[in-house]
Amino acid sequence: MARGRILAIKWGMNPNSSSLGVDVTFLLVGATALAVVTPVIGALLRWRRPPRNAAASAAAATAEVVASSADPIESA
DSSP states (O other), rough: OOOEEEEEEEESSOTSOOOHHHHHHHHHHHHHHHHHHHHHHHHHHHHHHHHHHHHHHHHHHHHHHHHHHHHHHHHO
């Protein structure tokens, strides 16, 4: 029996096939990667930021409260 041979190759899209499966796959992979990377970047940015001086701001807040609660009759 004689074997067939390839007569021509046409490059391009096959109109009978759908590329929707590939598009949806890349959208899902991209969304998953973004969901994983976003908290990691946020944690790195928070970790690298120098902490605020909590002791100084707490002392200033305490001094303000004490000054505002002083008895006006005593201080006069």
